[in-house]
Amino acid sequence: MKTSHIRLKTKGNTDIINITPHIEKIVKNEAIQDGILFLQVIGSTAAITTMEYEPGQKKDLKALLEELIPYRSDWAHNFTWGDDNGHSHLRSSFLKTNYFIPVTEGALDLGTWQQVVLIDFDTRVREREIVVKIVSE
Amino acid sequence: MKTSHIRLKTKGNTDIINITPHIEKIVKNEAIQDGILFLQVIGSTAAITTMEYEPGQKKDLKALLEELIPYRSDWAHNFTWGDDNGHSHLRSSFLKTNYFIPVTEGALDLGTWQQVVLIDFDTRVREREIVVKIVSE
Amino acid sequence: MKTSHIRLKTKGNTDIINITPHIEKIVKNEAIQDGILFLQVIGSTAAITTMEYEPGQKKDLKALLEELIPYRSDWAHNFTWGDDNGHSHLRSSFLKTNYFIPVTEGALDLGTWQQVVLIDFDTRVREREIVVKIVSE
Numbered sequence: 001m002k003t004s005h006i007r008l009k010t011k012g013n014t015d016i017i018n019i020t021p022h023i024e025k026i027v028k029n030e031a032i033q034d035g036i037l038f039l040q041v042i043g044s045t046a047a048i049t050t051m052e053y054e055p056g057q058k059k060d061l062k063a064l065l066e067e068l069i070p071y072r073s074d075w076a077h078n079f080t081w082g083d084d085n086g087h088s089h090l091r092s093s094f095l096k097t098n099y100f101i102p103v104t105e106g107a108l109d110l111g112t113w114q115q116v117v118l119i120d121f122d123t124r125v126r127e128r129e130i131v132v133k134i135v136s137e
Numbered sequence: 138m139k140t141s142h143i144r145l146k147t148k149g150n151t152d153i154i155n156i157t158p159h160i161e162k163i164v165k166n167e168a169i170q171d172g173i174l175f176l177q178v179i180g181s182t183a184a185i186t187t188m189e190y191e192p193g194q195k196k197d198l199k200a201l202l203e204e205l206i207p208y209r210s211d212w213a214h215n216f217t218w219g220d221d222n223g224h225s226h227l228r229s230s231f232l233k234t235n236y237f238i239p240v241t242e243g244a245l246d247l248g249t250w251q252q253v254v255l256i257d258f259d260t261r262v263r264e265r266e267i268v269v270k271i272v273s274e
Numbered sequence: 275m276k277t278s279h280i281r282l283k284t285k286g287n288t289d290i291i292n293i294t295p296h297i298e299k300i301v302k303n304e305a306i307q308d309g310i311l312f313l314q315v316i317g318s319t320a321a322i323t324t325m326e327y328e329p330g331q332k333k334d335l336k337a338l339l340e341e342l343i344p345y346r347s348d349w350a351h352n353f354t355w356g357d358d359n360g361h362s363h364l365r366s367s368f369l370k371t372n373y374f375i376p377v378t379e380g381a382l383d384l385g386t387w388q389q390v391v392l393i394d395f396d397t398r399v400r401e402r403e404i405v406v407k408i409v410s411e
Contacts, residue, residue, distance in 0.1 A: 001308055050233070060214050076330035086331070098373065113180075133376045187366070193350035239277075
């Protein structure tokens with residue numbers, strides 16, 4: 001089993017970043033033909049999922065998250081640390097910090113319009129680390 | 138690592154399909170005693186999860202999705218392509234397109250009333266492909 | 275591939291239990307240096323995710339679940355079995371019953387404040403079983 005890392009800076013505040021190119025680079029560099037990549041973003045205020053990465057869809061996803069799991073100054077968590085990211089934690093617990101992607105014949109098993117995204121819910125600029133475990137032939 | 142596929146037609150519109158029999162067939166055909174099956178549905182308007190597959194629960198899940206992530210003609214995504222499936226994409230990003238199931242002594246590690254379901258959120262009839270990677274002894 | 279189990283009692287009613295110590299014990303007992311743990315809780319009224327496990331965040335997560343996917347006596351599922359846990363099933367389908375955690379140099383790849391939690395949504399005391407499959411070097 002090999003381990004790789006994706007490190008990147010985010011703007012926080014539900015910044016949605018297409019990490020598919022980073023993942024494809026790992027597949028190429030490690031010459032993976034058949035396998036699975038297991039991604040885990042470290043921390044409790046981010047998530048990994050897939051979407052069609054276009055401006056309208058990004059706008060919709062942000063609006064939906066704000067509607068369902070809104071910023072609120074009075075989330076109980078904010079009083080624990082004098083913080084303002086209670087909603088960031090909740091969004092992460094709902095969407096979860098991990099994702100796996102199968103690889104067949106050297107290509108990610110994704111749809112034509114399906115990209116893998118890191119979403120950073122924290123309320124400030126962050127440097128994020130994604131651990132990538134590779135299980136392959 | 139072996140790869141199998143489940144291919145099926147859906148009616149779209151949050152069609153919920155019990156794929157457990159398809160998965161059990163793979164376990165039997167591949168004679169898996171101990172392992173894990175990794176399922177990924179290709180595309181950005183579907184998801185895989187588990188539920189008790191009975192008509193009442195199916196009705197509730199559809200109603201809940203319509204309440205939390207409703208069809209709306211004015212999702213920004215719909216204006217990008219002149220489309221009407223913005224909500225389908227959002228539901229998929231929330232519920233995610235993948236799922237793994239452990240196998241022990243030749244049986245799926247699921248509860249008695251727990252079935253694995255494919256949910257197709259797209260707004261039209263679709264042919265779906267689920268990639269199944271098998272990691273086993 | 276090795277299989278381990280975590281068994282514990284819950285109070286139900288969205289009881290949130292930190293299972294990180296159980297997982298760390300498995301890593302230690304099995305002397306895992308590099309690998310992935312695949313967790314699946316058996317049943318259709320529970321889930322596994324991560325969070326910062328502190329009282330305020332627990333309170334917020336419970337409140338959010340009650341707001342988004344509320345207890346309702348009239349969920350259709352409740353009429354199927356004369357039951358009252360329709361919302362428990364819905365919460366499980368949304369948050370899903372499984373989670374994987376990479377391990378590097380003998381430690382879980384988690385953030386400092388990130389714990390793995392079992393959430394039991396059922397409406398009564400339960401004994402829960404989590405199957406843990408270990409893929410490692």
